[in-house]
Amino acid sequence: MKKKYDIVIIGGGPAGLAAAISAYDHGVQDVLILEREENLGGILNQCIHNGFGLTRFKESLTGPEYAWRFIDGVRERKIETLVSTTVLSVSRDKQVTAINERDGVFTIQAKAIVLAMGCRERSKGALNVAGTRPAGLYSAGTAQKYVNMKGYLPGQKVVILGSGDIGLIMARRMTLEGAKVLAVCEIMPFSSGLKRNIAQCLDDFNIPLYLNHTITKIEGKERVTGVVISKVDENKRPIVGTQRYIECDTVLFSVGLIPENELTKSAGVPLSLKTKGAIVYQNRETLIDGIFACGNVLQVHDLVDFVSEEAETAGVGAAEYVLYGNREKDVIDCKNGQNVSYVLPQKIDRNQKGIVKLYFRVTNTFKNCVIKLKSGEKVLTERKKRIAVPGEMESFLLTEELLAAVNGEIELSLEC
Amino acid sequence: METKKLTCIECPIGCEMEVGVEDGKVVFVKGNSCPRGKMYAENEVVCPKRVLTSSIRARSGEMVSVKTDQPIEKAKIFEIMEKINRTTCDLPVKVGDIVYEKIDGKANLIATTNVGV
Ligand SMILES: Cc1cc2nc3c(=O)[nH]c(=O)nc-3n(C[C@H](O)[C@H](O)[C@H](O)COP(=O)(O)OP(=O)(O)OC[C@H]3O[C@@H](n4cnc5c(N)ncnc54)[C@H](O)[C@@H]3O)c2cc1C
Ligand code: SF4
Numbered sequence: 001m002k003k004k005y006d007i008v009i010i011g012g013g014p015a016g017l018a019a020a021i022s023a024y025d026h027g028v029q030d031v032l033i034l035e036r037e038e039n040l041g042g043i044l045n046q047c048i049h050n051g052f053g054l055t056r057f058k059e060s061l062t063g064p065e066y067a068w069r070f071i072d073g074v075r076e077r078k079i080e081t082l083v084s085t086t087v088l089s090v091s092r093d094k095q096v097t098a099i100n101e102r103d104g105v106f107t108i109q110a111k112a113i114v115l116a117m118g119c120r121e122r123s124k125g126a127l128n129v130a131g132t133r134p135a136g137l138y139s140a141g142t143a144q145k146y147v148n149m150k151g152y153l154p155g156q157k158v159v160i161l162g163s164g165d166i167g168l169i170m171a172r173r174m175t176l177e178g179a180k181v182l183a184v185c186e187i188m189p190f191s192s193g194l195k196r197n198i199a200q201c202l203d204d205f206n207i208p209l210y211l212n213h214t215i216t217k218i219e220g221k222e223r224v225t226g227v228v229i230s231k232v233d234e235n236k237r238p239i240v241g242t243q244r245y246i247e248c249d250t251v252l253f254s255v256g257l258i259p260e261n262e263l264t265k266s267a268g269v270p271l272s273l274k275t276k277g278a279i280v281y282q283n284r285e286t287l288i289d290g291i292f293a294c295g296n297v298l299q300v301h302d303l304v305d306f307v308s309e310e311a312e313t314a315g316v317g318a319a320e321y322v323l324y325g326n327r328e329k330d331v332i333d334c335k336n337g338q339n340v341s342y343v344l345p346q347k348i349d350r351n352q353k354g355i356v357k358l359y360f361r362v363t364n365t366f367k368n369c370v371i372k373l374k375s376g377e378k379v380l381t382e383r384k385k386r387i388a389v390p391g392e393m394e395s396f397l398l399t400e401e402l403l404a405a406v407n408g409e410i411e412l413s414l415e416c
Numbered sequence: 417m418e419t420k421k422l423t424c425i426e427c428p429i430g431c432e433m434e435v436g437v438e439d440g441k442v443v444f445v446k447g448n449s450c451p452r453g454k455m456y457a458e459n460e461v462v463c464p465k466r467v468l469t470s471s472i473r474a475r476s477g478e479m480v481s482v483k484t485d486q487p488i489e490k491a492k493i494f495e496i497m498e499k500i501n502r503t504t505c506d507l508p509v510k511v512g513d514i515v516y517e518k519i520d521g522k523a524n525l526i527a528t529t530n531v532g533v
Contacts, residue, residue, distance in 0.1 A: 050469055176497050196423060
């Protein structure tokens with residue numbers, strides 16, 4: 001097998017696929033995608049519901065349909081892919097070590113690397129609850145895989161902890177397959193899921209959503225027999241006297257996603273404490289030259305359309321790195337100010353031309369507020385915002401003229 | 417006149433809308449940010465419809481994801497699910513292949529993935 005490639009892409013989900021296509025179209029054809037699973041497409045293969053691609057394709061596609069548009073694009077270009085191949089480590093000098101059944105352990109030298117490993121589900125929620133650890137506890141994503149890819153319903157009477165989108169989608173999916181979803185408990189005063197999913201996944205089927213509630217106990221010896229749910233106070237502590245017992249045989253945990261950055265760390269790429277992904281420039285280059293990151297491994301996206309967009313940016317970045325080498329940077333630091341939990345990219349290189357799309361998330365639900373972009377004390381620009389919620393990633397466009405006026409660093413904040 | 421609150425499900429923005437209904441007819445829609453929301457609200461108060469997605473097992477055992485190629489009546493969802501659960505197909509199957517014609521009399525059930533190609 002070939003041991004040298006211009007660009008090696010790790011992960012064949014929507015991010016990896018889009019990065020490969022855009023690098024190829026930007027003039028670098030010597031590209032290899034490495035994917036751990038048997039099939040390309042990433043997590044989209046198990047997201048069989050519709051609602052993907054509205055921004056990009058102006059139609060509502062299911063996850064697999066969306067993935068196939070990109071898999072077809074990779075095949076048309078005859079971009080090399082190695083599936084059932086797990087990357088074990090990545091080094092600073094861009095050596096990628098991987099393993100598969102056919103070739104054993106092998107190392108490939110790349111000129112540029114794109115990290116696109118996606119994210120995994122947090123498991124913490126499951127560990128914090130008192131009581132036994134019987135069968136019948138699943139993460140929502142695992143349940144999604146069982147039902148949609150294996151055709152097996154993990155239980156009949158279900159309680160869901162966490163109202164993230166995957167939990168909401170699974171509430172509907174299990175209901176359609178004949179299970180009874182008795183409650184969705186959300187510890188926060190708001191759902192982190194999209195409003196449309198609350199409407200079409202819960203309200204459509206009269207599934208109750210309990211805000212400010214959590215599971216305080218799991219009961220059952222071999223299999224779950226029930227849970228105790230309680231209301232929580234503003235410090236998220238259960239309120240005594242509000243306990244309620246619900247009989248069930250299954251509990252799904254949908255308590256958030258976390259970027260899968262073990263490989264990123266192995267390469268010594270500095271991570272952001274806020275996004276839990278790499279710190280990047282606007283072309284999605286990390287602080288190590290020639291190593292790029294995109295998709296859910298960089299920041300947890302709500303919508304795959306933006307994953308593809310970000311991956312294309314990274315693909316172009318990687319191609320330019322291969323074609324032109326490392327170029328000098330003129331750096332602006334981007335900071336998150338009041339009521340903003342993170343901004344991305346964290347660094348802007350003024351020598352890269354074009355408009356920069358600054359992504360951010362807010363810390364709470366805000367109404368009638370103003371997004372302000374400041375450099376020092378100077379307000380560069382501001383925009384009114386009717387409503388902002390943590391569950392939705394927001395963005396702000398920075399023009400070249402705006403950036404020209406910046407001195408050293410910028411700060412994005414939300415004021416009410 | 418009756419007013420109903422609705423969340424538009426046509427796109428991820430999820431506009432909160434208010435719909436005025438009189439004698440079963442929509443007299444106003446408020447809160448939508450685009451024409452799709454108005455259309456959704458008008459249909460929703462008269463006859464709610466949804467695209468149904470699920471998966472079926474091919475004769476050779478592989479799972480194949482499917483959807484109805486147009487929205488079906490919400491009230492018929494469980495009836496259609498029963499039909500879907502009895503549906504199977506042969507491989508290879510491609511995105512868009514019909515696996516059950518006119519499953520509710522109108523909408524076809526189509527594959528949303530490629531398997532065995
Ligand atoms: C369980 C789950 C359900 C989701 N459901 C929805 C949903 O309903 N709607 C929605 O809009 N978004 C959903 N998302 C978000 C969705 O993941 C993103 O929109 C999108 O799929 C992210 O694309 P990606 O390519 O960054 O990551 P992924 O799709 O996760 O792809 C990453 C790929 O990298 C591979 N990989 C990881 N590590 C290695 C390694 N070491 N070596 C080789 N390959 C590796 C993985 O196998 C995977 O194929 C869900 C996410 C999860 C985790
Ligand atoms: S009204 Fe338009 S913008 Fe608002 S949710 Fe519906 S489709 Fe989206």
